[in-house]
């Protein structure tokens with residue numbers, strides 16, 4: 587029997603087969619969960635429908651997280667179709683491309699607002715709306731963060747600030763939803779070549795460096811992230827909430843920029 591047998595999960599943030607959310611969805615399906623998906627814009631619908639179909643789901647809904655109406659519609663549809671929800675995966679972030687070019691000092695007011703709204707407030711809004719559907723269940727929520735929340739990663743800029751806010755949001759929400767018996771955690775994933783990652787100036791260098799320096803000397807895959815998400819959403823993780831779990835092959839534990847063989 588799979589670890590998520592009998593559970594129903596809403597997966598946001600799938601854009602294509604490279605998306606971290608796709609890695610999570612695949613792992614959830616393997617473990618027996620039933621899935622529903624959202625897409626942000628019409629252009630993404632066919633791909634998300636194809637992926638949903640592949641993973642045995644026919645529930646695909648539009649949800650631009652800057653729209654309260656879209657969020658409400660998704661929850662209403664889930665209420666009608668499923669009646670309850672066990673898992674919410676928030677795998678969404680966005681800032682205009684220009685914000686990744688210079689430094690934080692160049693951040694525009696509008697870029698800051700957009701980054702915080704799409705990448706942080708959306709977690710609060712989705713969690714609040716999803717709560718009634720989790721009533722009486724052991725609900726679990728997952729969001730995606732990155733090391734740039736903790737340390738300066740050149741060009742990550744306003745998204746680093748947004749991820750720091752996101753990790754703090756996870757702790758505050760963890761406190762709020764614990765009253766209902768639910769949990770929320772963040773996975774801080776190592777760099778993965780996805781659509782979102784391509785916006786970041788010099789991402790390939792970041793990827794190269796991280797892969798070389800982490801103790802395993804290999805890149806993180808969406809399957810690595812998916813398997814951790816399964817654990818966090820399973821009953822086995824019932825004592826873990828408000829946590830930020832690094833799935834980065836140990837990159838964040840390193841105190842020097844190189845492995846033994848490189849610094850001899």
Ligand code: NAD
Nearest residue numbers: 599600601605606626650651678679730777778780781782
């Ligand atoms: P991705 O481009 O595949 O996914 C990002 C998703 O955000 C897309 O599906 C996009 O449609 C969605 N999105 C953007 N604006 C939206 C809006 N207004 N409403 C609804 N959805 C919207 O890239 P990804 O790397 O899989 O990103 C998923 C999450 O993982 C993000 O939070 C990202 O910051 C985080 N993350 C990525 C990496 C990496 O290196 N790729 C590392 C750590 C964390």
